[in-house]
Amino acid sequence: MERNGEIKLDPWGYSQIADYDKLFSLFGIRPFRELFPKIKNPHNLMKRGVIFGHRDFDQILDALERKEKVALLTGFMPSGKLHFGHKMLMDQIIYYQNMGIDIILAIADIEAYAVRRMERKELIRIALEEYIANALALGLQKKNLRIYFQSNMDAPYYRLASMFSQKVTAAEFSAIYGEITPAKVTAVLHQAADILHPMLEEYGGYKYVFVPVGADQDPHLRFTRDIADRFSGELGLRRPASTYHRFMTGLDGGKMSSSRPDSAIFLSDPLEVSASKLMKALTGGRATVEEQRRLGGEPEKCSVYEMYLYHLLPRDEDLLDIYWKCRRGELLCGEDKKMAVEKMLKWLEEHQKKLEQAKNEAEKLVEIPSF
Amino acid sequence: MERNGEIKLDPWGYSQIADYDKLFSLFGIRPFRELFPKIKNPHNLMKRGVIFGHRDFDQILDALERKEKVALLTGFMPSGKLHFGHKMLMDQIIYYQNMGIDIILAIADIEAYAVRRMERKELIRIALEEYIANALALGLQKKNLRIYFQSNMDAPYYRLASMFSQKVTAAEFSAIYGEITPAKVTAVLHQAADILHPMLEEYGGYKYVFVPVGADQDPHLRFTRDIADRFSGELGLRRPASTYHRFMTGLDGGKMSSSRPDSAIFLSDPLEVSASKLMKALTGGRATVEEQRRLGGEPEKCSVYEMYLYHLLPRDEDLLDIYWKCRRGELLCGEDKKMAVEKMLKWLEEHQKKLEQAKNEAEKLVEIPSF
Numbered sequence: 001m002e003r004n005g006e007i008k009l010d011p012w013g014y015s016q017i018a019d020y021d022k023l024f025s026l027f028g029i030r031p032f033r034e035l036f037p038k039i040k041n042p043h044n045l046m047k048r049g050v051i052f053g054h055r056d057f058d059q060i061l062d063a064l065e066r067k068e069k070v071a072l073l074t075g076f077m078p079s080g081k082l083h084f085g086h087k088m089l090m091d092q093i094i095y096y097q098n099m100g101i102d103i104i105l106a107i108a109d110i111e112a113y114a115v116r117r118m119e120r121k122e123l124i125r126i127a128l129e130e131y132i133a134n135a136l137a138l139g140l141q142k143k144n145l146r147i148y149f150q151s152n153m154d155a156p157y158y159r160l161a162s163m164f165s166q167k168v169t170a171a172e173f174s175a176i177y178g179e180i181t182p183a184k185v186t187a188v189l190h191q192a193a194d195i196l197h198p199m200l201e202e203y204g205g206y207k208y209v210f211v212p213v214g215a216d217q218d219p220h221l222r223f224t225r226d227i228a229d230r231f232s233g234e235l236g237l238r239r240p241a242s243t244y245h246r247f248m249t250g251l252d253g254g255k256m257s258s259s260r261p262d263s264a265i266f267l268s269d270p271l272e273v274s275a276s277k278l279m280k281a282l283t284g285g286r287a288t289v290e291e292q293r294r295l296g297g298e299p300e301k302c303s304v305y306e307m308y309l310y311h312l313l314p315r316d317e318d319l320l321d322i323y324w325k326c327r328r329g330e331l332l333c334g335e336d337k338k339m340a341v342e343k344m345l346k347w348l349e350e351h352q353k354k355l356e357q358a359k360n361e362a363e364k365l366v367e368i369p370s371f
Numbered sequence: 372m373e374r375n376g377e378i379k380l381d382p383w384g385y386s387q388i389a390d391y392d393k394l395f396s397l398f399g400i401r402p403f404r405e406l407f408p409k410i411k412n413p414h415n416l417m418k419r420g421v422i423f424g425h426r427d428f429d430q431i432l433d434a435l436e437r438k439e440k441v442a443l444l445t446g447f448m449p450s451g452k453l454h455f456g457h458k459m460l461m462d463q464i465i466y467y468q469n470m471g472i473d474i475i476l477a478i479a480d481i482e483a484y485a486v487r488r489m490e491r492k493e494l495i496r497i498a499l500e501e502y503i504a505n506a507l508a509l510g511l512q513k514k515n516l517r518i519y520f521q522s523n524m525d526a527p528y529y530r531l532a533s534m535f536s537q538k539v540t541a542a543e544f545s546a547i548y549g550e551i552t553p554a555k556v557t558a559v560l561h562q563a564a565d566i567l568h569p570m571l572e573e574y575g576g577y578k579y580v581f582v583p584v585g586a587d588q589d590p591h592l593r594f595t596r597d598i599a600d601r602f603s604g605e606l607g608l609r610r611p612a613s614t615y616h617r618f619m620t621g622l623d624g625g626k627m628s629s630s631r632p633d634s635a636i637f638l639s640d641p642l643e644v645s646a647s648k649l650m651k652a653l654t655g656g657r658a659t660v661e662e663q664r665r666l667g668g669e670p671e672k673c674s675v676y677e678m679y680l681y682h683l684l685p686r687d688e689d690l691l692d693i694y695w696k697c698r699r700g701e702l703l704c705g706e707d708k709k710m711a712v713e714k715m716l717k718w719l720e721e722h723q724k725k726l727e728q729a730k731n732e733a734e735k736l737v738e739i740p741s742f
Contacts, residue, residue, distance in 0.1 A: 110533045117537060151530040156741060158529040159522040162481045165557035166488060173553055182544055185556040186536035202741060235742065370527060370573060371606065 029053040053244035069207035071102040078127035080258025106194040110150040111187035132362040137354035147366040156202040161193035210241035251281040285333040297326040400424040424615035440578035442473040449498035451629030452637040477565040481521040482558035503733040508725035518737040527573040532564035581612035622652040656704040668697040
């Protein structure tokens with residue numbers, strides 16, 4: 001956020017959310033910070049503004065306070081390898097699980113097949129080896145956990161998805177999802193069923209449901225909230241709550257994506273590959289060393305700093321220390337990168353050991369579709 | 372079929388199928404009669420031309436000859452009371468069941484709910500009390516029989532429906548079904564899954580499937596055959612076969628429909644109501660008695676004659692006797708109607724006794740959805 005030619009100092013990187021104000025004013029997403037008084041041990045991702053917004057998450061906190069049943073629902077699209085951007089969501093899930101919240105993980109294999117046209121055997125493999133195994137290695141527990149493939153659910157779930165179709169017009173579908181196709185209809189109805197089915201008697205009776213998503217997913221959430229309203233009488237559904245996080249930037253300054261291997265460090269990358277990727281990452285450094293000494297770096301623009309903020313520096317004082325050293329021009333990018341690589345490799349090495357063990361566990365945690 | 376002002380004599384009523392030739396030439400439906408040499412005990416509905424066409428039914432007959440597994444699949448739309456038009460389909464089902472063919476009855480509750488917007492409790496009641504109970508009273512056996520609600524199936528069935536969506540474009544969907552809506556997409560994909568799921572390993576392994584339908588349903592069949600082709604490699608699906616029947620005309624000369632109670636005699640109509648409906652039915656009689664004595668009646672245009680042909684006169688010689696007496700002006704409509712009413716009441720009285728007993732049996736034959 002440039003103001004009079006100067007960058008607003010912002011160690012938490014709030015300023016990186018484009019359309020931040022619009023999300024709040026136009027779409028009714030509320031700032032997450034307003035909830036801090038109600039949260040005893042906020043996650044670093046909350047304190048650091050990565051989780052920046054919410055809808056009705058206060059109701060979730062109240063329900064927890066009243067000891068009522070709460071579930072976190074999230075869907076994985078099993079389309080590629082897991083990177084540090086995904087880890088951020090996994091970290092949230094594990095945090096909530098440790099708070100005693102039920103965790104429900106939907107593997108969006110129907111969408112992956114129908115819309116992304118992935119081969120079924122491959123998407124099943126990715127779900128197990130990448131998503132579930134990494135989640136376990138990151139610390140996901142088997143308690144309060146249900147993982148399912150969309151295509152392997154039971155009748156009430158599918159009945160829900162098909163019932164939803166009665167009350168969605170072609171016009172409103174197209175307004176959100178563009179051209180209406182059979183594949184998109186199928187994917188969208190099942191996604192809504194993912195979020196809302198935990199509220200049914202058939203799945204343990206009503207519980208509050210929330211979904212942690214990126215802001216880009218908010219149209220799905222608004223759609224699902226509308227559906228819940230339309231079936232509040234007939235099926236007792238209620239609006240799901242949601243939290244909104246920003247995404248890590250790609251190492252090259254673009255979007256971090258599994259389909260652009262140089263934009264992301266994968267949790268299964270060989271150590272030397274991961275190190276080389278981080279060493280080449282775009283930073284907030286100046287054109288020359290002299291300039292950087294004089295003006296200081298811009299950590300807000302730096303993907304190495306993002307690695308610290310999201311992953312590598314859990315203690316706030318360590319993060320602030322780096323932030324100000326960079327800002328004051330005391331820490332140059334080369335030195336900083338070496339430090340980040342060292343921390344990352346230490347973490348990755350440990351993680352990859354756990355990952356190998358977790359791969360054997362993964363298929364015990366979910367029923368695998370027969371085709 | 373008027374020829375030089377004269378009606379072509381046609382005791383079997385073939386001439387009543389509009390666009391008959393078009394179905395054969397343009398859409399590739401084959402005349403059912405060509406199969407007669409292969410059918411040992413053809414049903415009256417075959418001999419009398421009610422079942423007039425087929426696709427690949429020769430393959431079904433060959434499979435039966437080779438003692439391979441064959442299933443008949445049909446779907447019921449549980450939207451209203453059962454009438455004599457429905458009985459004609461039930462009679463076919465029972466005929467095939469007695470030949471040793473597996474019978475699979477899909478209750479199209481997803482379509483009834485999503486597209487026809489029926490209330491779920493009501494459609495479940497109609498499925499049980501009208502469709503299943505009447506089928507049992509008509510003679511459907513419990514052997515080789517599977518009845519299911521679409522919304523109460525298991526994962527492989529739904530997986531199939533959702534997979535189909537990958538290979539159906541919006542353009543081809545619209546070409547068959549008009550405007551594409553979420554509800555229609557849902558209904559159509561499940562209908563295709565109804566027809567094709569019995570071929571999967573999960574449902575007892577590959578079997579030949581055929582579907583007895585009215586000619587108006589042929590677009591669905593062509594669509595489903597296309598889908599089967601597209602999944603022949605991935606899932607081993609094959610084109611379903613089909614037979615085509617014409618429908619009974621309504622008693623008033625219009626369409627016979629549950630939604631127009633005077634157009635149809637319901638199998639549960641009180642006897643006096645059914646009698647009164649038949650007495651008022653449109654016949655092929657002339658303007659005056661004198662004229663009818665002189666010119667003879669036109670049984671091809673007569674809904675009472677249709678009752679004989681479809682239901683009340685199983686012996687061909689009895690049917691032909693009536694036909695020629697009417698044609699020669701020997702049998703007038705009043706007398707004829709009394710005879711028909713007498714036969715119908717005798718049958719209905721017997722049927723309704725069985726129906727009462729069957730109502731208790733119906734819910735034992737199918738798993739009922741929890742909502």
